[in-house]
Amino acid sequence: MIRAAARQMVSTRALRWLTSFGMLAVAILAGASIGETPIPPMTVLQTLANKLLVADYPLDPIDEGIIWNYRLTRAVVAACCGASLAVSGVVLQALLRNALADPYIMGISAGASTGAVAVTIAGFGAGVVSLSMGAFAGAILAFGLVALLARAAGGGMSGHGAAQIVLAGIAGSQLFNALTTFIITKSANADQARGILFWLLGNLSGARWHDVLLGAPIAMAGVTICALHARSLDAFTFGAESAASLGIPVRRLQMVLIGTSALLTAVIVSMVGSIGFVGLVIPHAARLVVGVRHARLIPASALSGAVFLVVADILSRTIIPGQVLPIGVVTALIGAPGFALILIRGAGQR
């Protein structure tokens, strides 16, 4: 009987996984088919078959090109970004014992933007440092500053002073956004400045295959690293000190996992700009569905983050006919009310 129950558990789990990946596939398919020129999903599938399975469907080469080189890459990059941001949010929330932690609020995205702009516009690193590396340096620097400020304000990493770390994050975001604007104003010409400001709010229109080749492996590696530490993250339920007494090497884990989420954020920012609220709202929504255990929460957040951002991208392209809204605007329009709900629920618990 127990074996039958176990088998059933395995099969429900398999079913759940299948449904989740099915949803992601449908979302990407929709992303490739919906747009200014709608292309039937069948054509999208045929394009995929032509490209991946060496099938030979007679298709309009323009349609094929739009799907393969623009929309598909865009949807896949969106999925990678969504997954990375959501998992970064989960990790930061667990390690900092703070329901409001996320790469955007903690100033990591802003730092990454500054790093990216410093490399591309101000020519920092003299061509040796890549855009992603600049963004990573900026992300780490920003987090370091925010953590120091929070500690000086009496909060910090141990989980006390939830307000301090969020306030420090706001201060950090403001500082790095100001630095970014400063660099742009000082070094960029008008055309560059327009392009960059649009990119900063989140812009997937530049996503091509080389972005997929950078983003997908890093997203997968990052999510895997975090998932492998699921049990250690669970141990932070009662704070860092309690985690230490359960045998978790707290300092090392914080360095590895915060470093991972900074890297994920940096890669995303260097590809598509900074997108807010995904890392905040998706983990909370996922918790409501699968519970707080990280072994389930991390994959669930990764998948729902991916689907969410693909859908948000579709919305950003279709909400205003003939115009593309920065995707950060769409996520903020959905995410800000979500953020408010979390705040209100948090107050109810106290």
Added chain:
Amino acid sequence: MKLTATELGWSTRRHSILNSVSLEVEPGKVLGLVGPNGSGKSTLLRLLSGILKPTSGHVFLKNRPLAELSRREVAQRIAFVEQQADTSERITVRDAVELGRTPWLSLRHPWGDADDALVAQALKDVGMDHFADRQWATLSGGERQRTHIARALVQKPGLLLLDEPTNHLDVHHQLSILALVSKLTVTTVVAIHDLNQAMDCDSVGVLDQGNLVAIGPPEEVLSVERLRDTFGVGVTHLTDPHDGRRIMRFHS
């Protein structure tokens, strides 16, 4: 597991919190730590647990320096129940207790039936088996504390450190927790507020302003002079006619 501390000290840049504390607890015995608020009980427990690194001195488990062990190896030997560890996560009692298995689990040793059995036993031991599926947020202070102790028990430690475990409990649960602790075969160091409860320990250490001013059998240590000097209270010793045990009544 035998616990030894030699000249243990901890200080911040400006203040010395604990000075040169040396103590020894024989395997299976219970050491009670008493002392006024801020006398260094919690700091001493955190040093013994290895969470805090001493600025001077050493801790030995079975004559092996604690500093030689990895975090995980320490957690397989020492369980620590802090004061008021709380969470806003929506976890159940069982979730909280299962955390105690963390130091024993790895990719190669995943959760198994034996772990389930340990969790069930610990929940029973602290009288929380009927509450296993209750949400943490709905628990009373006493129920939370008992859950924490169950979490410490599934860690299967050789040394159990408890920081004022009866603090939030009603008198019935105070007694049941203390009875539970004294039944355990594990070496235990417990910070206690209630001096009469400290009388039930195998030995008692008195901390005063970061110094271990006395350690030994409770009847000797908790003398009239000691209580006057350390706590600033007078004491009358009474005898319980029920079982002939000595109890203390305090007056200012």
